[in-house]
Amino acid sequence: MTVTTPDRQAVAPDKEPASIASAPARPRPKGRIGRWLGNSLVQAFLVIVALVWITPLAGLFLSSLRSAQETASGGWWTSLSSPAELSFDNYSALLANAGMTQAFWNTVMISVPATFLVVVIAALAAYAFAWLDFPGRDPLFLLVVALLVVPMQIGLLPVAKLFGQLGLFGTIPGVVLFHVAYGLPFAIFLLRNYFAEMPREMLEAARMDGGTEWRIFTRLVLPVGRPAIASLAIFQFLWVWNDMLVALLFADSASQPLTVELQSQIRQFGSNIDVLAPGAFLSLIVPVVVFFAFQRHFVQGVMAGSVK
Structure with missing residues (x-):
């Protein structure tokens, strides 16, 4: 006498396991590149703004360390190649x-x-x-x-x-x-x-x-x-x-x-x-x-x- 067993029906899972469903999705390469480029552009813009703001301040400071003759002979940026002409004599004159x-x-x-x-x-x-x-x-x-x-x-x-x-x-x-x-x-x-x-x-x-x-x-x-x-x-x-x-x-x-x-x-x-x-x-x-x-x-x- 033979006994037949009912066929098991394949049941497709409706949901993924909790451990898999709760795992955070990995960022796509394009998303990471976009965020990196966005941050880089913002940082580059901030650096440019800082340079624009600091350049006149640095120029005024270097001009305050040069004599009147040296200032008349060239711009303040020329003192970067010849720092020997910089001194605090002007501040001594200012205090006087x-x-x-x-x-x-x-x-x-x-x-x-x-x-x-x-x-x-x-x-x-x-x-x-x-x-x-x-x-x-x-x-x-x-x-x-x-x-x-x-x-x-x-x-x-x-x-x-x-x-x-x-x-x-x-x-x-x-x-x-x-x-x-x-x-x-x-x-x-x-x-x-x-x-x-x-x-x-x-x-x-x-x-x-x-x-x-x-x-x-x-x-x-x-x-x-x-x-x-x-x-x-x-x-x-x-x-x-x-x-x-x-x-x-x-x-x-x-x-x-x-x-x-x-x-x-x-x-x-x-x-x-x-x-x-x-x-x-x-x-x-x-x-x-x-x-x-x-x-x-x-x-x-x-x-x-x-x-x-």
Whole structure:
């Protein structure tokens, strides 16, 4: 007696095994080549931009190390083949120039207080606009935003007349006050928007623990808002340090900053490159140093809020 067994039907698997299905797909050669070419093009573009930016700076630095005769005889690139002609004698002459050194210290005495006052006042006002309830808060903030569109040139003559009546015209405090007044609207707007993004629960928990508003501001808000504050400080410092319009109008010969002194040196002499080149490089290198010193906080402040 024979027993027949039923034929087994071949069952095709509907799905691949989990180990095979979960394995990441290998990138295709064309995809890898495309990504490599894309990264290479971006890097090459960034290198070109860096060279375009660094070349004038390097040329100014080399010109500041050459004498007036050598500068008149050829371009700054000729010093690359004859480095023996480079020296720091021009910087010694710059330090011996009373007008340039006084203008440098005037620039420091204008830029540092103007930056410090704007950051402190704006941080206090921004915290009040963001987290304190007081009558007229929203209309006052709208007024601050409206001041952003007012051109600075409109207030030059009225403020100059006011400073003349107060005895501030032609003084360093007058220049500082002008920069503080016209720097506050943007500073308050920037910091208020940053402080308003902080979690409300964090501040409420600090208040429930008995923290005063001043303690919350100094111990909690300021440390969290450090990137935005650093970005604001860099913007304000660069604007004040490189300013010449306000200084031309509000500063006299004893309080004029480095930008006005350099312009005066060019107008009076025109050929004293041995003084102008090191002075211009000194005026340029200080903001660069300040920027790179706060670069990490600056990038964090600019990118804040872009990623949730």
